[in-house]
Amino acid sequence: MMNSTAAAFVLAAILPATAFAECVEVTQGNVTVSAAWSRATIGTERPAVFYVTVRNDGSEERLMGIETPVADVPMLHETVVENGAARMSYVEQIVIAPIDAVSLEPGGYHGMLMDLQTELVEGTTFPVTLLFEKSGPVTIDTAVLPLRAREAACEEAL
Amino acid sequence: MVAAVGFMLAVGAWRSGDLPWQQQVTETVGTRGANLGTMSWQLTSHKGEPVSPQSWIGQTSLVFFGFTWCPDVCPMTLLNISDWLEELGPDADGLAVHLVSVDPERDTPEVLADYLSNFDPRISGLTGAPDEVAKAADDFNATYRRVPRDDGDYTVDHTAGVMVFGPDGRLSSIIDLHDDPKFAVPKIRRAMEREV
Numbered sequence: 001m002m003n004s005t006a007a008a009f010v011l012a013a014i015l016p017a018t019a020f021a022e023c024v025e026v027t028q029g030n031v032t033v034s035a036a037w038s039r040a041t042i043g044t045e046r047p048a049v050f051y052v053t054v055r056n057d058g059s060e061e062r063l064m065g066i067e068t069p070v071a072d073v074p075m076l077h078e079t080v081v082e083n084g085a086a087r088m089s090y091v092e093q094i095v096i097a098p099i100d101a102v103s104l105e106p107g108g109y110h111g112m113l114m115d116l117q118t119e120l121v122e123g124t125t126f127p128v129t130l131l132f133e134k135s136g137p138v139t140i141d142t143a144v145l146p147l148r149a150r151e152a153a154c155e156e157a158l
Numbered sequence: 159m160v161a162a163v164g165f166m167l168a169v170g171a172w173r174s175g176d177l178p179w180q181q182q183v184t185e186t187v188g189t190r191g192a193n194l195g196t197m198s199w200q201l202t203s204h205k206g207e208p209v210s211p212q213s214w215i216g217q218t219s220l221v222f223f224g225f226t227w228c229p230d231v232c233p234m235t236l237l238n239i240s241d242w243l244e245e246l247g248p249d250a251d252g253l254a255v256h257l258v259s260v261d262p263e264r265d266t267p268e269v270l271a272d273y274l275s276n277f278d279p280r281i282s283g284l285t286g287a288p289d290e291v292a293k294a295a296d297d298f299n300a301t302y303r304r305v306p307r308d309d310g311d312y313t314v315d316h317t318a319g320v321m322v323f324g325p326d327g328r329l330s331s332i333i334d335l336h337d338d339p340k341f342a343v344p345k346i347r348r349a350m351e352r353e354v
Contacts, residue, residue, distance in 0.1 A: 039229070039233060042272060042273060042276075045227075046226065046227045046229065047227065047229050048229060049229035049230055073309060077230075079230050079231055081318050081334070081335050081336060084317050084318060084319050084332070084334065085301055085315060085316060085317050085318060086231045086315065086316060086317075086318035086335065087305070087315035088228075088230065088231075088313060088315075106230060106233075106234045107230065107231065107234055107335060107336065110229075110230050112229065112230075114307075114309070114311070115309065115311075146276075147233065147276040147277075148233075148237060148240075148276060148277065150234065150237050
């Protein structure tokens with residue numbers, strides 16, 4: 001009896017940690033890329049989205065673009081709300097200040113994956129290559145989460 | 159060429175809000191009271207049923223403009239609304255929630271139904287003939303603009319806030335995309351308290 005109660009406590013303590021695995025992290029040069037995720041798509045006609053966190057441990061770095069085999073036209077975008085109206089504008093580059101981190105996240109910077117080659121299916125992953133000015137190309141496995149996801153399903157070790 | 163440059167400059171000024179008459183537009187957003195009782199549009203729901211603004215009077219309504227090809231803002235707005243409905247619990251039963259598509263060309267009732275099946279079932283999708291959608295946007299003081307892309311495809315810029323109407327049919331408040339989430343549900347509750 002005592003044992004099973006103790007076991008329940010141990011389980012309760014372990015569960016949150018196992019439910020959220022640590023994010024896949026790729027380090028190259030001064031940049032560390034982690035928490036890459038996207039939303040499942042309905043078919044291939046609609047554009048998909050790409051979110052990720054970039055940490056920069058060196059001098060100023062720039063994300064110049066993204067590439068992925070799942071989309072013919074991947075682009076960096078930013079959602080801008082002006083006078084109550086939202087538009088998504090193309091951004092040529094995203095500057096990451098020295099010893100800083102930038103998150104591509106809902107409502108702000110994001111990757112826009114247009115002309116999809118394949119439907120993004122929940123539970124799968126696909127590679128995205130981030131093109132950095134100084135650190136070069138960095139490829140990370142991107143988790144496809146449900147259409148209803150609003151954040152990465154992993155704990156960032158930042 | 160000169161005309162094209164002039165046009166780009168005008169667009170630039172428009173975007174930065176530098177034009178003198180634009181200040182007025184900015185000030186009137188959200189203050190010129192939209193009223194369901196005086197609107198005249200007719201749209202079709204994702205279930206294929208005709209919908210008119212007068213049918214919402216008597217209940218609190220949330221209305222927002224978007225489209226199903228929009229990968230960032232629209233899913234986020236749908237998720238936010240789902241959260242508010244959950245927080246309201248049984249009080250949300252009297253609410254009507256409507257997404258008005260700014261992309262009627264692609265968002266047919268069937269397409270809306272397919273897309274919305276991924277979100278809270280209480281969220282209804284509205285679409286219709288392009289001129290009816292334009293009339294609805296005008297009635298709600300909402301804006302949208304089709305933006306062509308280089309590859310021949312297009313996207314649509316649109317008003318992003320969620321408009322909250324009381325049972326009296328009058329605009330009560332707008333919940334902006336980047337508002338602190340803790341103010342959203344109180345704004346909806348305030349609208350609910352309005353008398354018909």
